[in-house]
Amino acid sequence: NVDWIISYGDKGWNIYKNLHAAPRVFIANDYRVFESDIEFERLFFDPALNPAQTILLEEDPAIPKTPAASGMATILLYEPDAISIRAETNIQSLLFLSDTYYPGWEAYVDNVRTKIYRADFAFRAVTIPKGEHTVTFIYRPASLLYGTLLTVISFLGTIGILFYAKRYGKDN
Numbered sequence: 001n002v003d004w005i006i007s008y009g010d011k012g013w014n015i016y017k018n019l020h021a022a023p024r025v026f027i028a029n030d031y032r033v034f035e036s037d038i039e040f041e042r043l044f045f046d047p048a049l050n051p052a053q054t055i056l057l058e059e060d061p062a063i064p065k066t067p068a069a070s071g072m073a074t075i076l077l078y079e080p081d082a083i084s085i086r087a088e089t090n091i092q093s094l095l096f097l098s099d100t101y102y103p104g105w106e107a108y109v110d111n112v113r114t115k116i117y118r119a120d121f122a123f124r125a126v127t128i129p130k131g132e133h134t135v136t137f138i139y140r141p142a143s144l145l146y147g148t149l150l151t152v153i154s155f156l157g158t159i160g161i162l163f164y165a166k167r168y169g170k171d172n
Contacts (some may be wrong), residue, residue: 022052022098025085027128029069029093030054031061040121055096055119061127063092073135081139088132095135097124104141109133 007017030053034040043049043056071089078084087095094117101118107126108114110133119125126135 024098025073025075026052026096027071027073027087027089027093028053028055028096029066029091031057031094033057033060051120055094055125058118061094061117063127066091069093083137085135087128087135089128089130091130093128094125095128099124104139106138106140108136
């Protein structure tokens with residue numbers, strides 16, 4: 001049973017591919033909710049857990065767990081601040097994305113904002129209804145908004161001070 005294969009090698013350096021790794025994005029309907037770090041560890045390291053089928057969540061997304069769930073997800077666009085995914089499922093399900101759960105990310109299903117769940121302790125998941133949908137993740141951190149606002153205020157203040165100095169500075 002082979003678990004790893006060399007996917008690239010050069011000058012004695014090799015990069016291995018894990019043949020049993022879960023896909024970067026997938027549809028799941030099986031989930032478990034954990035309430036503590038200890039419970040997460042117990043569930044995550046349980047040999048019976050299949051991480052490509054069962055997602056561990058901090059909050060209950062309140063969707064039915066149906067064994068007959070099926071679906072597929074394909075990444076359409078992947079950029080540092082925007083990800084677009086085409087997802088199709090036969091029932092309401094979870095879309096799992098193995099990118100870091102981090103404040104500032106927003107998720108949209110067919111252009112309607114939706115909640116991002118912290119999945120498997122470090123990743124992201126969103127609920128999607130039955131059917132074919134486009135799921136978009138956009139990075140809009142509040143710090144960027146505050147920084148832009150502070151820059152504009154500082155720029156306008158500097159212009160105001162320079163204008164004032166030019167207009168009234170000669171008289172004094």
